[in-house]
Amino acid sequence: MGLTFNPEVWQINHLELTVRLTLAIVLGGLIGLERELGGHHAGFRTHILVCLGSAAIMLLSMYGFSEYAAEPNVRMDPARLAAQVISGIGFLGAGTIVRTGLTISGLTTAASLWVVAAIGLSVGAGFYYGASISTFLVVVSLFFLNKVEKNFSHAxxxxxxxxxxxxxxxxxxxxxxxxxxxxxxxxxxxxxxxxxxxxxxxxxxxxxxxxxxxxxxxxxxxxxxxxxxxxxxxxxxxxxx
Missing domain, CATH: 3.30.70.60 (Ribosomal protein S6/Translation elongation factor EF1B)
Known part of the structure; x- marks a missing residue:
């Protein structure tokens, strides 16, 4: 028994599209706010743009080529563009790493940008729970665990x-x-x-x-x-x- 093609799988309405992009702004902004309050190089707007851009690329990869999905020789691969985001975000993270004398700073911010890109891809794919819980854990790691780390330094x-x-x-x-x-x-x-x-x-x-x-x-x-x-x-x- 052959598989039937369902064109609706490769389509998304405008409301759902708006919800995903808006959620990407909110989740990316939450992480960027912590970086902004800490006075780091990549702050509120940078994290928002990375998360929004990642979500947009994921949406493009999944739904941007829906008109060609029914073509006989076309093989849709939603993960193809997403893979390029994960590897390509490194250039932006490298720009936040600063060397002053023998001291290196910005590694945590670079890591947060990489995670924000992953959150944006998750939102774009409609993986809402995964994106939300990831954002929560990142904020806890950056904000609350930072205080724990300071107390640990005291000891x-x-x-x-x-x-x-x-x-x-x-x-x-x-x-x-x-x-x-x-x-x-x-x-x-x-x-x-x-x-x-x-x-x-x-x-x-x-x-x-x-x-x-x-x-x-x-x-x-x-x-x-x-x-x-x-x-x-x-x-x-x-x-x-």
Whole structure:
């Protein structure tokens, strides 16, 4: 018994089309709002556009070629354009990743754009529940788990040390060695003014985020660091977030 062709499968009315595109704006906007409030590079409008564009491409892939569906040699593949969105969104995510000195930021925003593209495709395909629950979980991950992560950082006794150093010394190497001997782990190092002209008398400003095991060991390490040749001054801040 042969399969019968149903042309209505490849058609969508204007109301349903409007609902899907509008929902894409709402869901993408919810995730973009969290990024916007956090002051990130890709915020409210960017996430809306990515989600809306993904939904539009999914709708195009599913319903845009319905007039050719009945042709004998035509094979409809709704997932073809969707696959290109998932791989192509990488260029936009890469634009949000910023390198400043030795610090890299924007990875979470890049990931959120990738997820928003997937949510847009889901809405475009009419997978409403999957899109909605995905949006909820992303917002929870970005907003609420961010607070949990900060509290977790408190428990790890994170600290930030800012050094002002003479440029023509090897004090940075001595600082790293001293911290390692004290059992203090450096997990982020930022050179704020490394672009200064070579031979400039301007001091080098370096920020280090470190993890402690014992507070007393940190106090002892600071005394040693202050005595290293080339260290003009240093200051610390507790509970780096």
């Amino acid at each position: 790890k006794k994170d600290r930030q040390i800012t050094f002002v150093l003479h440029r023509k010394t090897s004090s940075l190497q001595h600082i790293v060695t001293s911290l390692n001997k004290s059992g203090i782990k450096i997990y982020k190092l930022t050179i704020e003014n490394e672009e200064a002209a070579e031979g400039s008398a301007q001091p080098l400003i370096i920020k280090m985020d470190v993890k402690l095991k014992k507070t007393k060991a940190f106090d002892e390490a600071l005394l040693k660091l202050a005595g290293i040749e080339g260290v003009i001054r240093l200051k610390t801040a507790g509970d780096v977030l």
